[in-house]
Amino acid sequence: MTTQKSHKLLMIPGPIEFEPAVLAALAEPTPSHVAPDFIEVFGRVLDNLRTVFQAPDGQPFVLAGSGTLAMEAAVANLLEAGDRVLQINTGYFSDRMAAICERSGAIITQVRAPAIGDVPALEEIQMALQQDHYTLMTITHVDTSTGVLTDVQTLAQMARSAHTLSVVDGVCSVGGEALPMAEWDVDVALTASQKALGVPPGLAIVMARPRALALFQGRTQPVASYYADWSNWLPIMQAYQSRKPAYFGTPPVNLVLALDVSLAQIIAEGMDARVARHIRLSEAVKAALTALGLGQAPARPAVAAHTLSAPYFPEGVDGAALLAKINAAGVVLAGGLHPAIRARYFRIGHMGAVSGADILAAVSAIEQGLRDVGYQFDAGSGLAAAQRVIEG
Numbered sequence: 001m002t003t004q005k006s007h008k009l010l011m012i013p014g015p016i017e018f019e020p021a022v023l024a025a026l027a028e029p030t031p032s033h034v035a036p037d038f039i040e041v042f043g044r045v046l047d048n049l050r051t052v053f054q055a056p057d058g059q060p061f062v063l064a065g066s067g068t069l070a071m072e073a074a075v076a077n078l079l080e081a082g083d084r085v086l087q088i089n090t091g092y093f094s095d096r097m098a099a100i101c102e103r104s105g106a107i108i109t110q111v112r113a114p115a116i117g118d119v120p121a122l123e124e125i126q127m128a129l130q131q132d133h134y135t136l137m138t139i140t141h142v143d144t145s146t147g148v149l150t151d152v153q154t155l156a157q158m159a160r161s162a163h164t165l166s167v168v169d170g171v172c173s174v175g176g177e178a179l180p181m182a183e184w185d186v187d188v189a190l191t192a193s194q195k196a197l198g199v200p201p202g203l204a205i206v207m208a209r210p211r212a213l214a215l216f217q218g219r220t221q222p223v224a225s226y227y228a229d230w231s232n233w234l235p236i237m238q239a240y241q242s243r244k245p246a247y248f249g250t251p252p253v254n255l256v257l258a259l260d261v262s263l264a265q266i267i268a269e270g271m272d273a274r275v276a277r278h279i280r281l282s283e284a285v286k287a288a289l290t291a292l293g294l295g296q297a298p299a300r301p302a303v304a305a306h307t308l309s310a311p312y313f314p315e316g317v318d319g320a321a322l323l324a325k326i327n328a329a330g331v332v333l334a335g336g337l338h339p340a341i342r343a344r345y346f347r348i349g350h351m352g353a354v355s356g357a358d359i360l361a362a363v364s365a366i367e368q369g370l371r372d373v374g375y376q377f378d379a380g381s382g383l384a385a386a387q388r389v390i391e392g
């Protein structure tokens with residue numbers, strides 16, 4: 001068993017470091033999925049998800065699965081063969097969403113960012129919306145491959161004006177970035193447990209607001225996926241919401257117990273305070289990277305996510321060697337993911353229960369690693385820059 005001392009600080013863009021109370025829920029004796037106490041917990045989880053997604057009129061779906069299942073469940077229930085989808089493409093996970101939409105027989109139009117690290121031009125999106133009618137606009141809130149943040153508020157508004165429903169992949173944003181669903185009039189947002197919601201991998205979570213449910217209810221063809229079909233899950237979610245037993249597929253009981261603990265922590269912190277903490281800690285990491293002379297994948301601060309950072313390796317530094325040295329210094333960071341720049345950059349996750357002390361530990365390990373691979377820099381400059389931001 002890993003001891004506290006041998007445990008390395010996990011700072012990748014999911015899974016993340018989890019709170020001890022969340023992990024303890026996984027070791028609880030597993031109750032029946034229809035035991036009154038568990039029904040109360042699952043019902044409360046569904047209620048609290050509305051608070052965290054800031055969608056009082058939303059219908060949550062909690063399924064056993066990863067974020068990719070949440071993506072598939074969201075669009076498979078809304079699309080029918082021949083429907084058109086406008087996709088705002090900002091990287092690797094946008095490409096995945098396109099592949100998922102294609103499986104439903106939809107016709108995809110993509111608007112791509114002019115370069116890696118950037119977002120598509122709004123004029124181009126507006127032009128596409130004028131040329132055709134789209135059933136859905138899909139948006140990746142934070143593309144975890146590049147650390148690019150999209151302007152969901154503006155995009156959702158553009159979709160609304162064109163009578164198109166907005167579907168937001170919030171796997172790397174919900175619980176970390178601002179995403180007030182009802183206020184921004186986002187129709188569907190989805191996430192997975194292991195990112196900013198702070199629960200080990202295994203839960204796919206979708207929040208559907210009334211227009212999305214109405215579109216689903218008006219379908220003429222059956223949903224191609226049996227497991228993800230909301231016809232199967234809607235009665236189950238509604239039963240738990242009204243504290244009644246129901247069964248379609250066995251819920252991942254202990255993960256739901258863990259989510260209950262994490263959601264209570266998130267709500268106790270408050271959504272605004274939580275987002276503000278993510279912004280401050282992200283700025284601390286980015287200030288440190290700049291002080292150390294490392295460039296970043298996002299084209300400019302306005303399109304940079306607050307849940308992760310994506311720095312380039314310095315010129316002449318062997319990236320794999322650097323990451324190994326950082327790991328030896330006690331911090332686990334992630335390599336590149338976007339195929340076009342994979343070997344040239346790395347990724348630092350800073351979401352969920354992350355603290356100022358974690359940020360300083362990560363920056364310290366990065367400095368140690370840079371020293372070990374012979375990179376010339378002003379020792380301590382990264383730490384000082386991060387500390388200045390953390391202390392405000």
Ligand SMILES: *Cc1c(COP(=O)(O)O)cnc(C)c1O
Binds near residue numbers: 067140169
């Ligand atoms: C992690 C991630 C996914 C995929 O989630 P899995 O749980 O790995 O299936 C999808 N979209 C985004 C933006 C992500 O960050």
